[in-house]
Amino acid sequence: MYKEITIDPITRLEGHGKIDIFLDEKGDVAHACLQIPELRGYERFAVGRLAEEMPRITETICGVCPTTHHTCSGKALDDLYGVEPPPAARKIREFVYNTFMFEDHNLHFYFLGGPDFIVGPAAPKAERNVLGVIGKVGVDIGKKVIDIRKRARNIIQTMGGRVVHPVHCLPGGVSKPMAQENLEEFKKTAEDSVEFAQFSLQAFNDIVLKNKAYVDLIVGDVYKHKTYYMGLVDDNNKVNFYDGWIRVVDPEGTEFAKFKVKDYLDHIAEGVESWTYIKFPYLKNVGWKGFVDGKDSGVYRVAPLGRLNAADGMAAPAAQEHYEKFYETLGGKPVHNTLATHWARLIEALQAAERMVELINDPEILDPNVRNMDFQIPKEGKGVIEAPRGTLFHHYETDERGVLTKANLIVATVNNSAAINMSIEKAAKGLIAGGKVDDGLLNMVEMAFRAYDPCFACATHTIDGRAPIQIDIYDADKRVIASMKNK
């Protein structure tokens, strides 16, 4: 059949972030569950393939953070083949990666999380979108966002070969050295990125921090969870996006664990609940106690708030100033308020931009030696990186030819899945009673979602690129009693 149609909005059924809320016999909330997409399919698909294909295959898991999967996979291959990339290769990878972090974090603030704060949480639904944001900050600022994003993506395109699914990370290094001819342009982009990140923090200060209602919302109890936090840190315990130690702090902010990726399975396990097939990662040495806050519960959180809480500071001077202001304003470390993630994200964008400047001005980045091919016989490789939305693990096992026999991936959203469920449950408990569902439920759930920036559009795409939400509410007999969608 062939037909010509004009439709708006374009609809498609795939890609819902599906949430199930289960009620007890009194009609009150018993559990809430976000259905995270199955990664096991990708893991099975990987088995039997050459390990060297993994950076190009796993990056298709997500249309949003392919650079993250690509780079993490490249790091896992370094480990698999026992090769350390030469200094210039590491710097090129870090430069590209920080450029990606800067770009992705900005995109989130202006276009994705922005509707909640720039337009306002109480604004009419029709205005709470990117066009509403542009209406509020002005077309010139909107164009500035687009322009700096485009220039950042030009760096990824030039060094990564492709902007969406880059191909530069190879075991033991990168595919090409940094060319002298790109240097001036990249330096200018890096410097302008710092200026832009500063501008964004100023905008956050003016629009959000000067508005008491917004600050009250951030510091309120709605999405507050006293959990453990996880993030990568350097040798000085400062935030690092590309590499370092995986550090975990307890709900009081005290270091609980600090380990390298090779030991991640000694620290992370997956919890199982009888009412869902989804597994929930938790801290093995604390234990799984269900969806509860506190020091006795192994639930941990990742992403910008988790990273800032897990570190002792930022690794760049201007970002450090904002880090200090962040904790002064929000009452000291750790900050447990989920909505503070939006602010933490902008502080991280500044660090990423400052790091871009540092790396592109390092003469060693021009060294043409960008590949170490002294490969060892492969057996097992593990890689870790900080995705914009949290810690990501890639773990491969192969035979002696480098053919995969096993793959294990823990993506950021999965790391946060228990906490996301807790936030949904908390919102649901306030808005569902005796089987009656308040209309504000969808809005409250969306707010939590955007703060965590979960990635449930993984692996397949939708024609309109959206990640809509569907909530189904079940009674004690597991019958659907209400269903709502944001489209």
Add this chain to the structure above:
Amino acid sequence: MQNILIYGVGNPYRCDDAVGLRVVHYLKDTIKNSHITIKSGSIDGLTMLDEILGYDRVIFIDSIKTENGSPGDIYKIKLDPLENTSSLSVSHGIDFVTALRLGKQFGYTMPKSIEIYAIEIEDNTSFGEECTEKVKASIPEVVDKIMEDISK
């Protein structure tokens, strides 16, 4: 002569999701014209906006799932979204229609014509590098339609 962009959208490892990529694969072998650019990938709305600027006419090829469609059905969707409004809230990723409206709001010179060939699919959740039979069978027809279109 107008500059045309033909863009296949999809994930190469999710069965029918890749149908746009498969169509483009055939077109690349067939079309040799310096005014026609053929690309493919899996991208969000904003990246799409970057891609389409500078072209007079854009043709996307993508997969679609509708409530009553049969696998292999072909839809030609003419995008005329700029005058309409719709509330769009997303967790990440800007949808394509919003990106187009954004481009217009910023005063960019947008393509005069944007069309999407959408192919009704059966399976985009399994892993595999092949489309299902009915979807695969529709590919030559889509290729023919596009060839006919660009010769006009």
